[in-house]
Amino acid sequence: SQTIHQWPATLVQPVGSPLSLECTVEGTSNPNLYWYRQAAGRGLQLLFYSVGIGQISSEVPQNLSASRPQDRQFILSSKKLLLSDSGFYLCAWAGQGFSPLHFGNGTRLTVT
Amino acid sequence: AQTVTQSQPEMSVQEAETVTLSCTYDTSESNYYLFWYKQPPSRQMILVIRQEAYKQQNATENRFSVNFQKAAKSFSLKISDSQLGDTAMYFCALNQRSNKLIFGTGTLLAVQP
Numbered sequence: 075s076q077t078i079h080q081w082p083a084t085l086v087q088p089v090g091s092p093l094s095l096e097c098t099v100e101g102t103s104n105p106n107l108y109w110y111r112q113a114a115g116r117g118l119q120l121l122f123y124s125v126g127i128g129q130i131s132s133e134v135p136q137n138l139s140a141s142r143p144q145d146r147q148f149i150l151s152s153k154k155l156l157l158s159d160s161g162f163y164l165c166a167w168a169g170q171g172f173s174p175l176h177f178g179n180g181t182r183l184t185v186t
Numbered sequence: 187a188q189t190v191t192q193s194q195p196e197m198s199v200q201e202a203e204t205v206t207l208s209c210t211y212d213t214s215e216s217n218y219y220l221f222w223y224k225q226p227p228s229r230q231m232i233l234v235i236r237q238e239a240y241k242q243q244n245a246t247e248n249r250f251s252v253n254f255q256k257a258a259k260s261f262s263l264k265i266s267d268s269q270l271g272d273t274a275m276y277f278c279a280l281n282q283r284s285n286k287l288i289f290g291t292g293t294l295l296a297v298q299p
Contacts, residue, residue, distance in 0.1 A: 106285055112229075117291040118277065125285075133286075162229060172219040172238070172281050177231035 076101035080165045080178030088186055093138075093152040095181050097165030100146065105167040107148040108175060109140055112162040124148060160185045188213050190280050192290035199268045200298050206253075207263045207293045209278030219281040220254070220261045225292075226274040234276070237261065265295075273297045 080097045087093060099105050106125050110118040120133045122140035130140050137156050141149045148165060162182050166175040189212045199205035211220070222234040237245045237254050244252050249269075253262045265272055278290040 108287075110289075118289040120286060120288075123286055164231060166231075168285060168287075170285070172217075172285070174219075174221055174233050174236055174281070175231075175279075175287050176233070180229050 076167070076176065078165065078167055078176055078178045080181060082181060083179065084182045086184045086186060087155050089157055090154045093150070093155050093159070093183070095150040095163055095165075095183075097148045097150075097178055098146055099148075099167045102146070102167070102169065104145060105169065106173075107142060108166040108168070109148065109150050110164045110166065112164060112180075114161075118164065122150070155185045157185050159183065188280060188282060188288050190278050190288050190290040192278055192293050194293045195291070196294045196296070198296045198298055199265075201268055201270060203268055204264060204266045205268055205295065207265075207276050207278075207295065209261045209263070209290055211259050211261060211278070211280045213259070213280060213282060215282045220252075221279040221281065221287070222250070222252070222261075222263045223277045223279060223289075224272075224274045225277065226271075231277075235263070268297045270297050270299060 077100045108123045109121040112118050124130050124142045138152050162180050164180045165178040168175045191210045218239045220237045224232045224234045235245050235247045235250050249266045251264045275292045275294050277292045279287045281287050
């Protein structure tokens with residue numbers, strides 16, 4: 075069966091520090107991968123998605139970037155965090171076509 | 187533009203009662219999928235139910251069912267025999283050809299004992 079791992083679960087970082095959140099998927103190949111952000115416990119905003127290694131689409135201009143160095147690895151990064159980067163970050167994967175998204179457990183990021 | 191609208195920020199229901207959560211969407215595509223996700227206090231996103239636009243029959247999963255009105259672009263979720271464990275944020279989502287899910291802003295459902 076397929077599983078998705080996302081870490082860390084919680085992170086507190088000072089303004090201006092770098093960020094690296096990692097997500098890996100097991101049990102499937104060539105998944106579509108996604109990073110979402112959920113601010114203030116409300117809606118989910120799509121940040122990045124990837125349909126293959128090295129292929130990244132950005133949905134919202136921002137202080138963050140994403141990379142997909144391996145087929146089942148998706149990384150969310152920032153060189154210098156802003157206060158506004160605080161939020162709950164969710165990684166997800168989906169198969170091809172109209173597949174539903176399967177989410178990781180999320181990372182709660184607090185920028186102080 | 188593709189949009190998903192959930193006009194009920196919060197709802198409350200008594201245990202064992204039935205509740206319906208509303209969702210409307212806008213898309214220019216003829217084929218797409220609609221989903222309802224549940225996010226309990228643990229914040230884990232859980233798929234509740236899915237509906238393909240080409241299927242006229244409304245999807246059902248145990249106590250959860252949908253009322254899909256394609257012409258009206260409406261996709262409501264009905265929860266029967268509500269249980270305390272149904273307390274969660276519920277998100278409606280649209281998946282089009284691009285396979286990017288667009289989410290609504292959510293409805294916070296509280297099941298009262």
